[in-house]
Amino acid sequence: MPGKPLPDVIAPGLDVLFCGINPSLTSAARGHHFARPGNRFWPALHRAGLTPRLLTPDEDRELLASGLGVTNLVDRPTRTAAELSPDELRDGAVALAALVARYRPAVLAVLGVTAWRQATGRPRAALGRQEERVGGAxxxxxxxxxxxxxxxxxxxxxxxxxxxxxx
Structure with a gap:
C-alpha cells in the first residue's frame, strides 16, 4: 500500500499472505521485507518448498509469482517488536482484517504468537491454525x-x- 514506510507485497487472491509484526529499521531503510541479517524468512520459505529458489530481500516482489505476499501488523519500523504498544498492535489487527478482506488471500500467516496474543486480546492463543478467520482467510x-x-x-x-x- 502507498504511504507505508515499507510497502506491502500483495495482490488479489494470493495463496498465502505472510504478516510480520513490523518492519525492522534495516528493512525500512532498504525498502524490502525481512532484510535484517540473520532473519530466516527467506531460507525458511525456500526449504518449505514455497519458493522455487532462495530469494533475497531485494527480490521480495518476486514472491507474487509464487502466490505469496507480505505485509506487517504495524507499519512503524522499530529496532525490536517489543517497542510497539498494545494499542498499536490492536489497531494493526483491525487494519489487517480490512486488508485481508480486500485482497482475499486463501491463508493469512501471522509471524509471531506473542504479538498476535496482544493484538487480538487472546492471551492463550497458540501456534498453529486459529479457530477464527481474519478478513475471511x-x-x-x-x-x-x-x-x-x-x-x-x-x-x-x-x-x-x-x-x-x-x-
Missing amino acids: VTWVVPNPSGLNAHHQLPDLARLYRQLRPG
Whole structure:
C-alpha cells in the first residue's frame, strides 16, 4: 500500500499472505521485507518448498509469482517488536482484517504468537491454525523468523511454513 514506510507485497487472491509484526529499521531503510541479517524468512520459505529458489530481500516482489505476499501488523519500523504498544498492535489487527478482506488471500500467516496474543486480546492463543478467520482467510500463527527468536530453528520454521499452502 502507498504511504507505508515499507510497502506491502500483495495482490488479489494470493495463496498465502505472510504478516510480520513490523518492519525492522534495516528493512525500512532498504525498502524490502525481512532484510535484517540473520532473519530466516527467506531460507525458511525456500526449504518449505514455497519458493522455487532462495530469494533475497531485494527480490521480495518476486514472491507474487509464487502466490505469496507480505505485509506487517504495524507499519512503524522499530529496532525490536517489543517497542510497539498494545494499542498499536490492536489497531494493526483491525487494519489487517480490512486488508485481508480486500485482497482475499486463501491463508493469512501471522509471524509471531506473542504479538498476535496482544493484538487480538487472546492471551492463550497458540501456534498453529486459529479457530477464527481474519478478513475471511484461514488464519495461522507461525513462529517469527527473526534471528532474535531462538525458540525455533530453521528446520522447524520450514516444517511449519510448509503447512500453510492451501489445498
